[in-house]
Amino acid sequence: MLFAELNRGKCKTYLVACEKTRRAALIDPLKEKVDRYLAYLAYRGLTLEYAIDTHTHADHLTGAGELRYLTGAKIIMHRRAPAPNVEIHVKDNDRIAVGELNLTVLATPGHTPDGISLHVDDRVFTGDTLLIHGTGRADFAGGDAGLQYDSITKKLFALPDATLVFPAHDYRGNTSSTIGDEKRSNPRLQDKTREQYVELMNNLGLSLPEKIQEVLQPNQTAVDDDRMHFPSLAELNLVRTLTPKEVQTLVGCSAPPLVLDVRELEEYVGELGHIAGSVLIPLKDLSTRCAEIGSFKERQVIAVCRAGVRSATAAALLTALGFERVYNLKGGMLDWNDAGLPTEK
Numbered sequence: 330m331l332f333a334e335l336n337r338g339k340c341k342t343y344l345v346a347c348e349k350t351r352r353a354a355l356i357d358p359l360k361e362k363v364d365r366y367l368a369y370l371a372y373r374g375l376t377l378e379y380a381i382d383t384h385t386h387a388d389h390l391t392g393a394g395e396l397r398y399l400t401g402a403k404i405i406m407h408r409r410a411p412a413p414n415v416e417i418h419v420k421d422n423d424r425i426a427v428g429e430l431n432l433t434v435l436a437t438p439g440h441t442p443d444g445i446s447l448h449v450d451d452r453v454f455t456g457d458t459l460l461i462h463g464t465g466r467a468d469f470a471g472g473d474a475g476l477q478y479d480s481i482t483k484k485l486f487a488l489p490d491a492t493l494v495f496p497a498h499d500y501r502g503n504t505s506s507t508i509g510d511e512k513r514s515n516p517r518l519q520d521k522t523r524e525q526y527v528e529l530m531n532n533l534g535l536s537l538p539e540k541i542q543e544v545l546q547p548n549q550t551a552v553d554d555d556r557m558h559f560p561s562l563a564e565l566n567l568v569r570t571l572t573p574k575e576v577q578t579l580v581g582c583s584a585p586p587l588v589l590d591v592r593e594l595e596e597y598v599g600e601l602g603h604i605a606g607s608v609l610i611p612l613k614d615l616s617t618r619c620a621e622i623g624s625f626k627e628r629q630v631i632a633v634c635r636a637g638v639r640s641a642t643a644a645a646l647l648t649a650l651g652f653e654r655v656y657n658l659k660g661g662m663l664d665w666n667d668a669g670l671p672t673e674k
């Protein structure tokens with residue numbers, strides 16, 4: 330296996346490649362360093378097959394979209410990832426073949442709902458679930474400290490003690506650790522019950538990452554357009570949500586709401602299908618096309634997407650544009666399908 334950390338900074342990007350076939354994958358690439366990655370790949374005679382994000386990042390713009398555009402590499406993320414440009418959605422225990430290398434996906438939610446770790450040979454890439462002598466925060470973007478505790482103690486700590494740990498971030502100049510070392514001396518976890526861990530993580534009192542909205546929403550939506558005006562966190566926090574069951578009841582009424590699907594056309598007709606009667610306007614076009622749904626300014630509008638994240642952005646945008654009764658389908662078409670509700674394709 331060829332292996333390298335390419336950034337030499339606090340955000341870590343790892344390259345893993347098959348020596349024999351020269352096939353490579355980049356884990357957590359940064360947009361600002363795509364040129365550097367391409368130069369490295371060319372210099373080493375490697376072909377980039379996959380750009381993998383361990384989760385939707387809140388502190389840097391992902392380079393996966395640029396790499397896909399420039400090299401044709403496929404983007405891989407967990408099935409809960411909200412962005413529309415992910416070509417391969419993975420779940421727990423899936424295998425990713427990179428030449429003759431086999432990466433095993435471990436679903437490790439907690440820092441975010443879409444968190445994965447990748448285990449290959451003697452090492453594991455832990456994203457921001459498990460850091461070196463630390464853990465990633467779990468207090469925003471769908472984070473859940475209890476789930477994070479389970480991911481670390483039940484999944485990652487089940488790996489052999491000698492397994493090398495490579496996290497997505499390190500702020501103290503460390504480069505790697507081992508599962509055994511983290512079990513023994515990670516201060517966030519040592520001698521802590523699940524309840525104690527949740528208590529600790531929910532009271533860290535950290536400020537939000539700098540420029541979070543300028544980073545998180547482009548990563549969640551894959552909208553890379555300076556003309557797009559993303560809503561503020563305060564606007565997003567005001568968005569009202571409905572469960573799939575509640576939406577189904579409303580759709581069956583005599584005066585049904587407008588179900589506005591903000592995904593891309595490929596998704597609308599793709600594996601998750603769409604809600605019968607829904608209108609498709611992709612998020613990136615919503616501001617310019619909202620006149621098409623102008624007759625619903627005073628009526629109920631329910632925004633829908635894959636995971637309920639892009640649709641929250643859409644709901645906040647529509648509210649700012651004067652739509653008075655906008656709701657968000659919680660968990661999007663993923664939860665709609667998981668609830669066994671009917672879809673059209």
Ligand SMILES: [Fe+2]
Pocket residue numbers: 384385386387388440457465
């Ligand atoms: Fe993160």
